[in-house]
Amino acid sequence: MAPQPPTPGTALCRIEEIPEGEGREFVFGTGMAAWRGLVVRRGDRVFGYVNECPHHFIPLNDRGDRFVTWDHEWIICSAHAAVFRYEDGHCEDGPCKGRGLQPWPVVIRDGAIVTA
Numbered sequence: 082m083a084p085q086p087p088t089p090g091t092a093l094c095r096i097e098e099i100p101e102g103e104g105r106e107f108v109f110g111t112g113m114a115a116w117r118g119l120v121v122r123r124g125d126r127v128f129g130y131v132n133e134c135p136h137h138f139i140p141l142n143d144r145g146d147r148f149v150t151w152d153h154e155w156i157i158c159s160a161h162a163a164v165f166r167y168e169d170g171h172c173e174d175g176p177c178k179g180r181g182l183q184p185w186p187v188v189i190r191d192g193a194i195v196t197a
Contacts, residue, residue: 084116085109086131086185091196093120096127096189102153105146106132118185119148120194121156121167127194129185130170134158136177156182 087109099105104121117132117140132140136158142148143159150157155164155173163175170182186197 084114086116086118087196089186089196093187093194093196095192096122096125096194097192099127099194102149103146104148104156106140106142106148119156120185120187121148123167125189127187127189128167128170129187129196130156130165130182131185133183134161134163134177135172135180135182136161136163136175141182 093107099120099122101122104119107118109116118129119132120127120129134141139160141158147159148156150164156167157164161176163172163177165172165182170184172178172180187194188197
């Protein structure tokens with residue numbers, strides 16, 4: 082069975098738990114059955130994506146919650162240095178230029194980030 086995202090309405094964390102301009106990984110399941118997502122924050126907005134680079138379908142982070150460039154302007158793939166926009170996951174540069182991250186719908190409800 083393929084890894085499955087959490088059901089809509091699953092609470093992930095409080096918005097303040099993701100620092101401005103940073104990201105956080107969320108893993109559901111274990112081993113090969115684990116599903117991995119990430120949420121990045123821009124001010125009072127959050128954007129969710131499946132944690133998988135469209136170039137080689139590997140996680141974007143090589144360790145922890147390292148998902149963004151040093152200047153907090155782009156989501157970055159640690160393996161290939163492809164850069165993606167926060168707002169829509171579109172790849173602006175790198176080996177998967179023109180493709181994009183798969184969206185993972187998340188919303189903010191009463192200060193909590195929740196799957197939609």
